[in-house]
Amino acid sequence: MLKSAMNNRSVSQILKSYYRVLKLSRKPAREEFLMISKVTGAGIVAIGFVGFVVYILLTVLPTWV
DSSP, X not given: OOHHHHHHSOHHHHHHXXXXXXXXXXXXXXXXXXXXHHXXXXXXXXXXXHHHHHHHHHHHHHHHO
């Protein structure tokens, strides 16, 4: 948290809010986990592909000009 936010709240209040979030969380089902993994993997591949295209454009394109 930011220092200004921590100055306004005590440590016990901060820990209580963290504990409340942990109580609400749950372990994902297998299907949900697999779907999240697939979407995350697809995003990583897409960003990597865009980065590769940009790299190729910046290295190969100047040699053609």
